[in-house]
Amino acid sequence: MLKRLILASLVVLLGVCISHADLENFVVDKRAIYYQTEPSIALVPAYGAYLDYYFDLVGNPNLYSASFSANLHEEPIQFKDDYQWRGYRAFSTLTNLKSTYPNTQFYDFTTWLFAQGNKVSQGIFSSPANFPDYAPVINNYNNAQSIFATSKFTFSMQRSASGFAGSGFVNYIQLTLFDPVTLNIIYDGLYDKYDQLLDVPGNTLSSNRNYFARIRYISPSALNPASNFSEYAVLSRYLRETWLRISTTGSAPSLVPTLSRSYHWAQESADNLFATPDENVITVKIPRPALDDLGQATLSRLDIRQTFELPDNDDPDYAFALDLTGDDLDSGLFSVGWQWNSGVTRAEIANCDWPAPAIGPEILNWEACQEIAPMVDFTVSVQQPDNAPNDLNATLEFRDLDDVLVATVESTVNANDGIIEVIIPGNTLNGSQDFIAKLILEPNAIPTVGIDQKVINIVEFPIATDMAIWPGVKSAGLYRGYYFDNETGEPDTSIRASFSAIITEDIAGDIDSASIERQITSIIVPKASGEYQLSRVPVIADEFRLSRYFTSESAMLDDYPNAVYQLKTIIDTEQSQANIALQDLPNSVPTIQVNTNYFQDGLDPSLPIAINWTGIDASGDNVTVEVRVNSQTPSASENEVDVIRLENIAADGLSGFIPANILPANTEFNIYIVFRRNLQVNSTQFADAEIILGDEHFTNATLTTSSANYHNWLANFLNEEQLNDPAYTLPTANPDGDPFNNIQEYALNFNPLTPSTPPQINDVGSSYLYEFNWRSDNPLLNYEVVYSITLIPPFTPYDGTPSIISGNPYSLVRLTFPGSTRLFIQLILNYGTAE
Structure with a gap:
């Protein structure tokens, strides 16, 4: 309020002393803009509303500065257009324009001319006018793209202008044609607000030219005589205008x-x-x-x-x-x-x-x-x-x-x-x-x-x-390993030991070759002879490995003592390297035992093969469990055979599975079960590559596979395409949507493509009989029966002796329960834990 009072007082003083005859035609436009690129459609630009303000100069006075304000919103005069000084403010929507500058306004124009000082003019404007209702749109847009310059051309408007004008003024239509390069006005015509045909006289335009047409619907307000100077007045107008390109033939x-x-x-x-x-x-x-x-x-x-x-x-x-x-x-x-x-x-x-x-x-x-x-x-x-x-x-x-x-x-x-x-x-x-x-x-x-x-x-x-960065490598590790006796679970370093180097690629396939070489670290430690080539592991595609086995820990330490080892990679003939210092790691040695009782029972290789152990937790990221498969006992060579990493590690970290369809059927294998731990990880020396030091503990066993019985069972029901689709073949798949997944259907002799019902309880007088078919040729597949007469946990395990009628491959299992008023039986199927 204080600023308004001071400004008004300044106006009165200047109005008494100074003439303002060099200025005229103060105009404020509130404008909505469109553009047309096809018949009957006018688009709104992203900023389609404008407050325009300008005044004309008489002659060409030396104007130093100019500004405009409305309700004390200061707006600069932005550029000169001939003898017109103009400014504008853009709005994203017409609503934003109307809310910022409502009808009732105080309009202030301020100019500063050299040698004349500051001049302020003020008009108070309250407009009864409104925006025209419609945007100017022409129906004959296509015709406007091929005008005959020598003939009259008529723009056919979709609607006439409408809206209420201020006192003493009427709405009107303005058609202006511009040169597209200079924006000079070629034609400027005024039309009545009711006109829908806007004529352009022949020979107004030249042939073989483009022009811009601007069509305006205008609703002017009343002229407001300036309160301080009689030479000019303030006019406000409401406009909707549309721009389009027109062309003369040629x-x-x-x-x-x-x-x-x-x-x-x-x-x-x-x-x-x-x-x-x-x-x-x-x-x-x-x-x-x-x-x-x-x-x-x-x-x-x-x-x-x-x-x-x-x-x-x-x-x-x-x-x-x-x-x-x-x-x-x-x-x-x-x-x-x-x-x-x-x-x-x-x-x-x-x-x-x-x-x-x-x-x-x-x-x-x-x-x-x-x-x-x-x-x-x-x-x-x-x-x-x-x-x-x-x-x-x-x-x-x-x-x-x-x-x-x-x-x-x-x-x-x-x-x-x-x-x-x-x-x-x-x-x-x-x-x-x-x-x-x-x-x-x-x-x-x-x-x-x-x-x-x-x-x-x-x-x-x-x-x-x-150049010191080691490229293409996600991680690199050195591991010294120790054999454990599976009967006691204790390490037995006098029997066997191992040394492994593992490079994991950042993206599988980047590295062309890799090697390891021991470097001189002191006079006491001689340089190892030769350079060992790391080979890509057959099953784990993103790793290069070197694994060597020794007759004892001392033999391993003779060849791989505490020293600095150089790991090298070659990518596109470019070699990079990193040095890793191998050292003793003060960590406790775990006591590990693996359940191998069922390894000789003939395990179905078309199903995952479970391995269970105690003594080391593999649920974290620092422990991996692998099976190394070879037809002979691994020797002291760097030649690695198949390496299979266990999947689906249990939440307690004490079991995992060899994936299905990895091992051939009806074969006996000598396997090494390896538990590898990352004990020290350094991620700072080589950018994102992790440098790992760790240990590994392994034992050997014999594992025998049977026929691929699960796959053969599926082949009785599935066609060739379905046999290649995991949605049909996985043990956890349920293609028929009944209560049983594939492994349960397989165990109970159901059809995987036909919905089945659970085994039923039969009342046989003084007792109940519960029977089902059971496939018993896989030691990892077993069942448990529990019952209740109240459905309130816990259920009671069945403690009787089942009657089994043997069959090939399914046997009939019968369980007898004492008679009672009611009985609830639950059949629990398990896979992966041998009895």
Whole structure:
């Protein structure tokens, strides 16, 4: 309130002393804007509402500054258009405009002329007028694209103007035609608000040209005489206007210009991505035609009638190009216009909705980018901006610290789950060196209404190469192992020991070869002779291994003492290496026992084969359990045979399964069951590669497989296609949807494709009889029967002796229960625990 009183007092004083004859026609427009690209449809731009304000100058006085305010909302005068000084404010919706600037307003115009001082003028405006009800839309849009310049052309309006005008004024229609390059007015006609036919006289336009038509429905308010100066008055108007392109017949070569908005970002740490708005750029490019006869080109902002001339471009692909820095042209109604030397013009018009991303292109593996191995491919992982499509062109530019461009990588990428991956091919950069990387993400845009519109995200971030990084490796471990006697579970280092080296690839298949070599660490420890090649494990595809067995712990320590071991990898002929110091690890030695009682009973290899143990918990990430399969006892060679990692480790970490269909049927194997522990993990020395020291404990046993009975049973019911579909073949699958899964159907002699009912209780007088078929040729498959007369837990285990009528392969099991008023029986089927 205090500011308003002071401003009003200043107006009175200036009004008495100073003339204001150099100004006239103060106008405030509230404007809704549309554009039309097809018949009967007018689209609203992203910012489709404007408050316009302007005044005319008499002559050309030397104006120093000017401003406009409404209800003390200060708005600057933004640019000069001939003898008119104008400003505007854009709104995302018409509702926002109306709420910010309601009808009743205080309008203040302030000017400062050299040698005359500050002049303030104020008008109080309360408008009875409203916005016209409809947007101007023409029905004969297609005809307007091929006008005969020498003949009269009539725009056929979809509706006439409507709405209530202010006192003393009536609504009217205005049709204005503009030159598309200069935005100069070619024709300006006024029509009654009831007109639906707007005539353009013949010979108004030239042939072989493009023009812009602006049609306005206008509802003016009453003229408000200025309270302090009699030379001018304030007028407010309500407008709905529509822009469209029109063409006169003739040959005009067509080009597809690009109009792009670049959002710039910088990232200085793993979690510090920030926008750099001062570097945001709007770029327009017009292709160079076959004949280099383009003479002039412009980018125009139609909704505020602002034009930028495009300069000639040195790029051989483009005739004209312009970069505008800043964020003052984020979106609006834009046109790209150009003119041939012959005077023929061409223009394209589009609504450029350039959304600023809320989620920027963050480099997700920023820390890894600070230490990359230059000799192998490296993947930059980028967060997909929320204004970027999935299909993008990615350009990575690398500059050294002297700002010299040293390399460029271009590729097409597709975002997957919001992540963009850009690959830097090996040997693109030198090592070891620091660089500044600029990643440009540009969509493969489809031209819309003649303009190829794009939103481009650019992020700059540091990147560094380091020749010491060990590439392609997720983890590398050295393990010394000890045999345990399965009868006692205690280690027996006098019988056997082992040494293993394991390299796990970051991505399976990256590493071409790997090896291990012992290095000289002191005078006492001699260098091991030769170099051992690590071989890829047949079953575990992402690992390279070297496993050697010894007759005793002392024999193993003679060959593999505490020392520094060098692990090497070769990728695309490029070799990298890492040194690991092997040392004694002060950890307790577990007492482990494995249940091997059922290994000789003939285990069905088409079902998972369970192994149960005590003494070591394998439920954590630091323990793995494996079975090494060989027809002979492993010798002191580095030749590894099949390695099978147990799956489905139980929650208590005391059991797991050899996967089904791994071992051949009807075969006897000598197996080693190995429990491996990661005791020390170092993830800092070699970027993301884990360096592991650990131990392993193993025992040997003989395991025999039977025929693939489960698979053969399935083959009785399933066709060939179903036999290859896990939804039909897994033991836990239930293709018929009844209460039994496959392994239960197999055990009870049911059909996996036909719904079955549970075994029933039969009343046989003084007792109850419960019977079912049972397949008893797999020691890992067993059952338990419990019963109750109340259904209140706990149920009582059946303690009688079942009557079994043997069959092949199913036997009939009969259980007898004493008679009672009621009886509830539960049949529990188990797989994986031998009785």
